[in-house]
Amino acid sequence: MQLRSNGNPMDTFDKSTSPIDLTVLSRNVSRLSGLLTRDREALPAAYLKDPDLRQAYLRYFVPANISKIHLPLRELSLHPKGLLRKDRLKVLDLGSGPGTALLGMMEFFSHHDHKPVLDCTALDQVGENLKDAERLFTEWRENTGMDASLRTLRSGVDRAAARLAGDPFDLIIFSNVLNELFHGNDERTEVRRNFLLGLLNQLMDQQGSCIIIEPALRETSREMLEVVCGLPAQTAQFYAPCPASGLCATLENARDWQHEEVPWDPPEIVREVDQRIGLRKDALKFSYVVLRKDASSITDVLGLDAWRVVSEPLISKGKAEFYLCGSEGRRLVVRLDKDWSDLNQDFGGLQRGAFVGFDGVLDEGKRLKVVKETKVIVKKV
Known part of the structure; x- marks a missing residue:
């Protein structure tokens, strides 16, 4: 199934760019792409504080990342218990950046037969990201017609549970965040697992869901699975992507990893940058898992x-x-x-x-x- 965006919302990114600006943008996209892939060890903390990298992220990476949440949301929406059919959904986007996942969620529900009121919280340590999130959220809400509100909270993700204690959410989103947590720690798998365990215990509603989206790289995909496969069943069970339980079989062979590849029609600005720097963003590639505290699973559907x-x-x-x-x-x-x-x-x-x-x-x-x-x-x- 090809993922596409509503014409109006994507106009936010598909704006004309002068040849000089396009050259600068392309150079910054190339730099950021390298930091997110082959040069990950050099990726600085809070890298979106850099205005050049932030513009590259906004103009090139955000349009693609918006649609990645559609797949896990669609699979949740299919469950016979109506897991997403509440009148009001409380949503937490951790390490939100400019609120990319929240934009994708608004777009998803704008095409869905059930349109809940969305009470959204975006948490990020970079103030400029939260300002961008507020601006884009307002534009997206107007273009999609969704009934949605946003509060922003400037904080590191590692302090989220303390800052939001006693405020359970129906949906918690980690979009391209887990791999950046405790990155230099040799024991990062266990540290991330303990962090995620505490956060889900404190912040996810008993009937809630957690969506984790990661880059489609072998390292990040496998590390995500290593983290979530070690979570106790009473805290988090696999809902998707696979009709399986327990240790993911992908981890048995160190050469294997699992990711999605969904056809995508990029906006013109993305095509122009691709032509200049030799990238090809005609498909959305990402890894993801959906976790729940109950035993609901995609197998209940399939x-x-x-x-x-x-x-x-x-x-x-x-x-x-x-x-x-x-x-x-x-x-x-x-x-x-x-x-x-x-x-x-x-x-x-x-x-x-x-x-x-x-x-x-x-x-x-x-x-x-x-x-x-x-x-x-x-x-x-």
């Missing part, structure tokens, strides 16, 4: 027999393969070209992130095998 496709199609001579994750862990599934049939024809069209079921698949131990008699069932979400 069934325990559902698998999620967690790789690109692996095409070689005479066959197509995919990696899947499900209640049995991580498995490889194959269909030989000679075994194509009307029953399994949808196998070849599977993409990363799709949910699928099988009727009559063969378990060969090291892999699952789709044969002519296997029915491939793509589960719509």
Whole structure:
């Protein structure tokens, strides 16, 4: 499914830029992109205090990051218990930056049949980020027509529980934040886990949800899973992305990591920058998990027999393969070209992130095998 934005809200970013300004913007985007990927060790704390990096983030990275929250919100909205169908939702965006995730949430609900009142809190240690958040939130609210309010709180994320104690939230969002917490600490996995445990215990409602979104890098994706897989079940259980529980099978092999890749139609300013610096932002790539205190799960929507496709199609001579994750862990599934049939024809069209079921698949131990008699069932979400 391609994610797109309402035409009016995205006009906030798709403004004309002079050639000179575009050159400066492109240079700053290239610098920030390097710091967020290959040069992560050099990424300074509170890096958005730098006005050049902040402008690069606002003009180039925010438009893409806005839409990343749509997928976890959509999967939460499908649950038969109506997890998001309250009249009013209290939302906390931790390490909010300019409020990117809150903008995406407003946009999501503006297209949804149920439009709750949104009481939002944005917490960030950079005052300039919060000023941008207030400005963008006001513009987005007007353009989407959502009934939403925003309060801002200048604070480090590590002090959030103390600053907001006794104020439980229906939805807590970490968008590109977890990987920046305690980054230089050799024991950061355990420190992050203890921090997250305390925060969810104190700030998340018993029927609430926590969405964690991270960059689609092997290091950040695996570290996120290492943190959340060690949380006690009474505090946080997996809702999504995978119909699994316990230790994520992705962690069994140090070379593996899991991320989404969703087609995206970028605004013109992003295309122009890409042409200048050689990037290609035609898809949204990110890793995420959704946590809840109860046992609600995406399996309540899809069934325990559902698998999620967690790789690109692996095409070689005479066959197509995919990696899947499900209640049995991580498995490889194959269909030989000679075994194509009307029953399994949808196998070849599977993409990363799709949910699928099988009727009559063969378990060969090291892999699952789709044969002519296997029915491939793509589960719509």
